[in-house]
Amino acid sequence: MPKKKSAVQRKLQAVLHIYCEGAKTEPNYINSYLQETSPGNRRKNVIRVEPTKKNTPVQLVDEAVKHKKSPTCPKSDIFWVVFDRESVAKYPDALHAEASQKAKSNGINIAISNVCFELWLLLHFQENGSPYSSYADLISNSKLKEHLKEKGIHEYDKANASIFDSVKGGLDSARKAAKKMNAQTLESADPQRTKPYQLNPFTEIHLLLDAIDNFE
Incomplete structure (x- = not known):
C-alpha cells in the first residue's frame, strides 16, 4: 500500500x-x-504602494487598519502610512493625535513629514534646520526649486515621475541629514x-526606506 502523503501547509510570503x-x-x-534598489522590481509583489482615495491622516490609518483586520490578510503583513503634517489650520493637532493613537493601537507604522514630503526632497541637497509653516512656504522660501533646476527640473510638479x-x-546625504535635523x-x-506632528522640521521617510531595505 502506498504511503499516505502528509499535508504540507504553504507558508504565505x-x-x-x-x-x-x-x-x-x-x-x-x-x-x-523600489525599482532602484531591486532591479527588475523583483519585490513588487511583497512591497506594495496600495491604491487609495483617502487623503487625511485618520482616513489613511483607518484604511490600513481595515486591511490589516480583513480575514484574508496574513498576520505577518506589515503596514505603513505616509502623510504630511500640513499647516495647523488644515490639520489640527487633535486630528494627528487621533491618527497616531489609532495607528499605535493597531500596530500600524507612520512616516510623517513636517511640514510636507518636499522637506525630505530638500534634504537630498542640503541639511536643514528651518521650520516651514506649509507646503507653499517651503516651496517659496527654501532652495528646493533652485536645486531641482540644477538637475533640469525648471518647474516643480508633484506629479513629475x-x-x-x-x-x-x-x-x-538625505538619510544623514534627516537624523541630524530630527535630533x-x-x-x-x-x-x-x-x-512627531509637533516637531518642525521633522521627517520619518528615512525610517520607511529602512523598513523597505530590511524587509524579507
Missing part, C-alpha cells in the same frame, strides 16, 4: 503595505526607490510637545 496621502509624489518616489531620478544621488529639532522642542 509576508507583504509590506504602504498607504500614501499623496496620489503622485510619494507613490512615484517610493515605487522608483522623474523626481526620484533627479534626487537619488543625494539619498545617503536637533527634538533637542530644542518644548518638553510638552515632542510628538
Whole structure:
C-alpha cells in the first residue's frame, strides 16, 4: 500500500503595505526607490504602494487598519502610512493625535513629514534646520526649486515621475541629514510637545526606506 502523503501547509510570503496621502509624489518616489534598489522590481509583489482615495491622516490609518483586520490578510503583513503634517489650520493637532493613537493601537507604522514630503526632497541637497509653516512656504522660501533646476527640473510638479531620478544621488546625504535635523529639532522642542506632528522640521521617510531595505 502506498504511503499516505502528509499535508504540507504553504507558508504565505509576508507583504509590506504602504498607504500614501499623496496620489503622485510619494507613490512615484517610493515605487522608483523600489525599482532602484531591486532591479527588475523583483519585490513588487511583497512591497506594495496600495491604491487609495483617502487623503487625511485618520482616513489613511483607518484604511490600513481595515486591511490589516480583513480575514484574508496574513498576520505577518506589515503596514505603513505616509502623510504630511500640513499647516495647523488644515490639520489640527487633535486630528494627528487621533491618527497616531489609532495607528499605535493597531500596530500600524507612520512616516510623517513636517511640514510636507518636499522637506525630505530638500534634504537630498542640503541639511536643514528651518521650520516651514506649509507646503507653499517651503516651496517659496527654501532652495528646493533652485536645486531641482540644477538637475533640469525648471518647474516643480508633484506629479513629475522623474523626481526620484533627479534626487537619488543625494539619498545617503538625505538619510544623514534627516537624523541630524530630527535630533536637533527634538533637542530644542518644548518638553510638552515632542510628538512627531509637533516637531518642525521633522521627517520619518528615512525610517520607511529602512523598513523597505530590511524587509524579507
